[in-house]
Amino acid sequence: MEKIRVGITGYGNLxxxxxYALENADDMELAGIFSRRSPEQINPRTSVPVYSMQQAEQMxxxxxxxxxxxxxxxxxxxQTAQLxxxxxxxxxxxxxxxIPEHFSNVNEISKNSGKISxxxxxxxxxxxxxxxxxxxxxxxxxxxxxxxxxxxxxxxxDAVRRIEGVLNAKQYTIPSEExxxxxxxxxxxxxxxxxxxxxECFVVAEKGxxxxxxxxxxxxxxxxxxxxxxxxxxISKDEFEAEHMxxxxxxxxxxxxxxxxxxxxxxxxxxxxxxxxxxxxxxGVLVACARAAYRMNKEGLCGCKxxxxxxxxxxxxxxxxxxxxxLL
Amino acid sequence: MEKIRVGITGYGNLxxxxxYALENADDMELAGIFSRRSPEQINPRTSVPVYSMQQAEQMxxxxxxxxxxxxxxxxxxxQTAQLxxxxxxxxxxxxxxxIPEHFSNVNEISKNSGKISxxxxxxxxxxxxxxxxxxxxxxxxxxxxxxxxxxxxxxxxDAVRRIEGVLNAKQYTIPSEExxxxxxxxxxxxxxxxxxxxxECFVVAEKGxxxxxxxxxxxxxxxxxxxxxxxxxxISKDEFEAEHMxxxxxxxxxxxxxxxxxxxxxxxxxxxxxxxxxxxxxxGVLVACARAAYRMNKEGLCGCKxxxxxxxxxxxxxxxxxxxxxLL
Numbered sequence: 001m002e003k004i005r006v007g008i009t010g011y012g013n014l015x016x017x018x019x020y021a022l023e024n025a026d027d028m029e030l031a032g033i034f035s036r037r038s039p040e041q042i043n044p045r046t047s048v049p050v051y052s053m054q055q056a057e058q059m060x061x062x063x064x065x066x067x068x069x070x071x072x073x074x075x076x077x078x079q080t081a082q083l084x085x086x087x088x089x090x091x092x093x094x095x096x097x098x099i100p101e102h103f104s105n106v107n108e109i110s111k112n113s114g115k116i117s118x119x120x121x122x123x124x125x126x127x128x129x130x131x132x133x134x135x136x137x138x139x140x141x142x143x144x145x146x147x148x149x150x151x152x153x154x155x156x157x158d159a160v161r162r163i164e165g166v167l168n169a170k171q172y173t174i175p176s177e178e179x180x181x182x183x184x185x186x187x188x189x190x191x192x193x194x195x196x197x198x199x200e201c202f203v204v205a206e207k208g209x210x211x212x213x214x215x216x217x218x219x220x221x222x223x224x225x226x227x228x229x230x231x232x233x234x235i236s237k238d239e240f241e242a243e244h245m246x247x248x249x250x251x252x253x254x255x256x257x258x259x260x261x262x263x264x265x266x267x268x269x270x271x272x273x274x275x276x277x278x279x280x281x282x283x284g285v286l287v288a289c290a291r292a293a294y295r296m297n298k299e300g301l302c303g304c305k306x307x308x309x310x311x312x313x314x315x316x317x318x319x320x321x322x323x324x325x326x327l328l
Numbered sequence: 329m330e331k332i333r334v335g336i337t338g339y340g341n342l343x344x345x346x347x348y349a350l351e352n353a354d355d356m357e358l359a360g361i362f363s364r365r366s367p368e369q370i371n372p373r374t375s376v377p378v379y380s381m382q383q384a385e386q387m388x389x390x391x392x393x394x395x396x397x398x399x400x401x402x403x404x405x406x407q408t409a410q411l412x413x414x415x416x417x418x419x420x421x422x423x424x425x426x427i428p429e430h431f432s433n434v435n436e437i438s439k440n441s442g443k444i445s446x447x448x449x450x451x452x453x454x455x456x457x458x459x460x461x462x463x464x465x466x467x468x469x470x471x472x473x474x475x476x477x478x479x480x481x482x483x484x485x486d487a488v489r490r491i492e493g494v495l496n497a498k499q500y501t502i503p504s505e506e507x508x509x510x511x512x513x514x515x516x517x518x519x520x521x522x523x524x525x526x527x528e529c530f531v532v533a534e535k536g537x538x539x540x541x542x543x544x545x546x547x548x549x550x551x552x553x554x555x556x557x558x559x560x561x562x563i564s565k566d567e568f569e570a571e572h573m574x575x576x577x578x579x580x581x582x583x584x585x586x587x588x589x590x591x592x593x594x595x596x597x598x599x600x601x602x603x604x605x606x607x608x609x610x611x612g613v614l615v616a617c618a619r620a621a622y623r624m625n626k627e628g629l630c631g632c633k634x635x636x637x638x639x640x641x642x643x644x645x646x647x648x649x650x651x652x653x654x655l656l
Contacts, residue, residue, distance in 0.1 A: 133643070306652060327464070
């Protein structure tokens with residue numbers, strides 16, 4: 001069997017996650033890593049060649065699908081657009097409000113290049129979005145709920161680290177069990193921001209820092225913490241390194257709906273992720289989408305797609321016959 | 329907006345569920361009910377016309393999609409095949425082992441008629457199958473688990489009712505909390521049939537019947553009960569009618585996988601349904617699939633499909649632009 005040749009652009013946590021994920025995908029092989037850093041600064045786990053971003057275009061006949069692993073704020077709007085001119089590709093663009101704009105840019109470029117781009121793949125946007133769609137389609141009369149965590153929010157951790165006197169910090173978003181249970185009971189509650197999630201910070205402070213001031217600055221920070229009940233724990237550097245180096249995450253998408261005579265029957269759909277590693281799970285979604293991009297392009301399709309536009313069978317290595325026999 | 333005109337073939341619990349579900353679908357309307365019984369025996373909730381099965385073919389220009397609500401054992405292999413010659417259609421064929429054969433028959437007929445048939449829609453087969461597919465694609469290194477219930481098994485209830493001295497009976501399939509918790513912990517246990525589910529029967533016996541014999545016949549019944557821990561409760565007709573007339577069901581599909589360096593990170597995907605009404609939920613899936621069948625056929629597609637072959641956006645009433653903006 002000829003393997004799908006995959007390139008990785010960007011070698012941070014997500015790019016490394018994709019490298020690992022490809023080892024679990026028998027029908028794919030890693031053909032190259034592309035980085036803005038100079039190639040000798042990159043140490044991939046395997047003997048895969050490393051190239052500079054400038055070399056990517058020359059490799060367009062050697063890479064079937066590029067998985068673009070940059071950040072959504074600054075990298076992906078530029079990188080995905082550039083690479084879409086030459087490659088089938090997948091990205092995890094996750095700035096929800098800017099997805100329509102990103103889609104429209106990339107769609108035009110991919111249509112011109114005759115390639116497929118799959119954007120906003122991952123879990124939210126991604127598998128969570130997909131579950132919102134399926135659940136609304138099945139239960140049109142109902143309410144949606146998304147809870148995130150327990151897990152690390154990179155943005156909130158960064159915000160705490162920017163406070164004077166903070167050496168290191170990790171912020172966990174915790175869904176409220178009480179709110180979750182109300183939703184699971186089918187009562188369709190209206191929940192405030194404060195009722196749905198709490199925030200927990202583990203902070204390593206500089207010696208002699210004013211801990212009360214730090215705690216106060218965290219708890220009153222607008223947008224990030226002011227609307228939540230936040231707990232702050234000051235811990236040692238050793239404890240931080242022993243307990244808080246992981247990137248776990250997860251969450252729950254629920255839809256509770258009503259059907260039947262006088263809408264008397266409650267119906268509840270729950271999709272839950274419990275992830276030891278957020279980037280490695282996202283990488284799993286990206287790799288499945290890379291398979292889909294390759295297959296759809298082989299069938300002559302082009303343009304920008306999201307998980308909403310992909311028939312599920314494209315994502316799985318087995319044939320349609322095998323899937324019907326084994327999984328339906 | 330022109331509404332999608334839907335026909336219902338078969339007016340049992342599922343057909344009635346579809347009638348209710350169509351009331352929650354603003355883009356669709358019920359155009360007719362078709363039954364093997366004579367039309368005057370059917371009392372639909374609404375003023376929809378009722379036809380005999382023989383009249384269906386004459387209505388082929390008045391129905392955009394037929395939802396076929398017969399039983400899998402005897403009705404659907406015949407009815408779906410007949411109707412596929414004239415209609416886009418959806419069925420809930422659920423004899424897992426015979427899906428490839430049913431698919432192949434219906435595919436040929438639908439290709440010839442230039443229509444779309446979507447078979448085996450519902451929750452298992454259906455949404456559970458879809459979650460098995462997505463989860464395997466994302467986490468190739470892992471294990472699948474499906475738990476059914478708590479809920480009513482129609483087949484097991486029927487089996488108990490066939491025992492001499494039994495007036496009425498309902499059988500509930502109960503997933504083992506202990507087994508579920510072991511799976512949720514990520515340990516990837518090997519579970520026997522007995523460890524995964526228990527069975528609970530509520531039986532109304534004839535006056536003077538030998539209850540010990542009935543209980544023994546239930547518990548030792550091969551295929552149905554012998555491999556399970558079964559509890560039998562004898563109750564009065566009144567209690568039965570007060571407490572056991574519903575058709576709740578549900579279940580959980582889990583995949584626990586491993587990713588990353590030395591596969592050290594556990595990743596868990598859980599999809600859970602808690603349904604007050606099994607047939608009404610199935611009906612919701614069928615109606616969403618009817619929308620997809622109509623749209624796919626409008627685009628010139630034909631042949632037999634399953635949920636595996638349907639890009640999710642076809643199922644939801646909103647446009648692709650709206651879905652990206654609102655749900656991604």
